[in-house]
Amino acid sequence: MSTHVEVRPGAYADSVALLQVSREVQQVAGVAAAQVAMATALNLEVLAKMGFDLPASTPNDMVVAIRLDDDAALGAALAAVETALTRRSRSTETATEPHRTTATALLDAPGAIVLVSTPGASAAVEAMDALAAGHDVMLFSDNVPVAHEVALKTYAAQHGLLVMGPDCGTAVVDGLGLGFANAVEPGPVGIVAASGTGCQQVLCLLDHAGVGVTHALGVGGRDLSAEIGGAATREALRRLDADPAVERIVVVSKPPAPEVAADLEQYAAGLGTPVSWALLGAGRLDLTAASEDLLAEKPTWPVDGQARPSAGPVRGYYVGGTLAAEARQILDEGAEVIDFGDDEYTRGRAHPMIDPTLRLERIAEVGDGVLLLDVVLGHGAEPDPAERLAPAVRAAVERGVAVVVACVGTRHDPQHRERQVAALVEVGAEVHLSHAGAARRALEVSRG
Amino acid sequence: MVDVVSVGTDVLADAVAEQAAGVERVDWRPPVPGTEDDLATVALDPLRPGANEQALAAMLAVQARLVDVRPAGEVLGLEPGRFLHAGPPIAWEQASGPLRGALMGAAALEGLVEDPEDAAERFARGDFTLEPCHHHASVGPMAGVVSPSMWMWVLEDPASGRRTHCTLNEGLGKVLRYGAYSPEVIERLRWMNDVLGPWLRVGVTQSEPVDVTGILTQMLQMGDEAHNRNRAGTLMLLRDLMPAMIRAEGDQSDQADLAEVVRFVGANDHFFLNLAMPACKLALDAARDIEGSTMVVAMARNGTEFGIQTAGTGEEWFTGPAQVADGLFLGDYGPEDANPDIGDSAITETAGLGGFAMATAPAIVRLVGGTVPDALATTRRMREITLGENPRWSIPVLDFDGTPSGIDVARVCRTGILPQINTGMAGAVAGVGQVGAGLVTPPAEIFPAALAALAARTRARVR
Known part of the structure; x- marks a missing residue:
């Protein structure tokens, strides 16, 4: 056990910096206590209470006082004082935190x-x-x-x-x-x-x-x-x-x-x-x-592909709520119409226009009649809906199911309507732009 | 150019960005559990937007002037045996070490007991009365104990004539406000009553009223955040008071005393804190009693509890256990020696100074081993929970942004961001004095409690 007290005349650092220095020196192995401070009356009192002998000093001097458990640690302790005193401020990223409200x-x-x-x-x-x-x-x-x-x-x-x-x-x-x-x-x-x-x-x-x-x-x-x-x-x-x-x-x-x-x-x-x-x-x-x-002249709404007649029930599986409602209006009473965007299917899940999993599972269970589906494109919707839907449609068609799709989109949409339509037609779907047209066509196809 | 601010799912923000539009994403997170309903009630209160605007404007408009300094017995009518203290109301039984120590010392100062040690029994017996400074248009740092003979600064809002008060700062180390009551502490207080106070009165009453708010503006540009760093402010105060003191004649002509007064003030880096605090209270009191406002008008600690008051809930205190600051310790002291947070000085943060102005005083952040970027980030983060900025108190390094001002209880509950307070630490045992300094936050639960009271008032009014 030994003590080291030195006065550094004219050395200055502010009290907050010195508290920090003291704390770092205290953490050096072999150091029992350390205080690096300006020699103000208050600090001298603190040093005296810590049991250090007070050197002659003025308030403009810096005092370095170290008590060692292990005398050999003095070099390391003084090095730590220097390091802490001369440390330049870390140039941390000043990235601004995002707003919270x-x-x-x-x-x-x-x-x-x-x-x-x-x-x-x-x-x-x-x-x-x-x-x-x-x-x-x-x-x-x-x-x-x-x-x-x-x-x-x-x-x-x-x-x-x-x-x-x-x-x-x-x-x-x-x-x-x-x-x-x-x-x-x-x-x-x-x-x-x-x-x-x-x-x-x-x-x-x-x-x-x-x-x-x-x-x-x-x-x-x-x-x-x-x-x-x-x-x-x-x-x-x-x-x-x-x-x-x-x-x-x-x-x-x-x-x-x-x-x-x-x-x-x-x-x-x-x-x-x-x-x-x-x-x-x-x-x-x-x-x-x-x-x-709204139009001066009624256009012919595009239809691509052709569904084969398939007698049996029409099942409408939807991502769009209003489209599902329109299907219920057009189809026979008793037709099964599910809106996968309904609360019941979205608790704890993303909207089906983003996550199509639930609808795909349901499609895989259909073995007869007509499947009526919507594919809604546009910003925010999944980037390539046909990528996952086309294999499901192909499998359904192979099971003898007729598939009629309303693909709601434009040629400017990020998913490119033409590309989506082509992918669905290739696997046997009949694709409409008008949902009402698709629903009526599904009825027709279901009559065999 | 931001076209859309998106709060919620990133998919929708991405969809906007995809269209080459500017999107700012809010880092939204669920609010403090259990506050959703109260937050919605308060948010949709038709009075709230106007009430908060009014509260903030009222606070920002106040210009505090130093008009007098006199003993508490004269300015507050405080009688012997009555004591003021920091923080929300508290009884002797619950008082912490430093508050007890300060009260004991004050009792001896007033001559109510011979030896401070004898005062404990008298307080326990209920011989003396304890009241919060805040209930008497006053604030006190740390223990904040005020007794009749102590001299108090008197600040006035010229527009309304309202006044606030605070004692004179004793300096650092073994001082009454940190709970020390040894003979040298009492002796210093007597000198402050007999010499310092009267001399300052000459300076104050024979000068133009000192513009305390104006000094705050300047000191913020000189590295002070006006809570843990008041160097520039202290020296500017001396600058304003000295000419009149030097000119003084008659009873106040003892040049040796004057020299000692000037030395004492100049050597105490915290001297101006006791003017910054009542200036902040003067401003915040202007925002009290505005129905529907969710703005915090006081944060104060008595060493046991931390309490807040809001503009929309009158005199009610919302309290929780005071926390121990995280910081650096003097000498051999460590966290186990520190008393929980104490003092009315968090009024500075309430008004947008102290921790809220950290960016302008980077040295303070090192109290907890932080960095300059931390200081900048802290001030920016506090803006997330405040209603506005104070254009008068601007921060050069943030491109002269105003200090974040007007803490909103609702925003604290929404973000979970707690006000950051720079503070000194008192020893837990009566008589010890200061043991360190650091950073502290209020107990989180008092903000949902205040919010619930605000929401209850809204529901009662809207129905």
């Missing part, structure tokens, strides 16, 4: 649209950040409580902001696709849609007919209910009406609550841009007919 992310993003896809219980919190900062929101999240939707849309209406959603799968804003959206040319039509895949079907049919769409604003499936009162639809109509690029507006939705319908029709009548209503449901138009109404 929408509110703070928006500080760097004036004018941005906010796309919320958190779990439903937290979605309103992020959406409100956006609205409070004056930004429009697309709420992709599902399972958002109605009360949250009412509160968000009330605030948005008071501030001239748009809440697209909740459970809004598709939007096109100024040509930019949000969520699951097809790549279409800009043009004279503006869409207001309470349905994601319904909106996609209309986008793709119009694109095929050479009619562009500048905006497709989603509003969420509940917007035209009595509780929500069409708040987002009204704001979307106002936006589209104000845009000189939009010459014609179509609203794609299930039939609204009567009081909401009356209210919105009155509002629409006061706009300068003509508004048509594609209201879907039993006894009403299908999406294809609604799209045809």
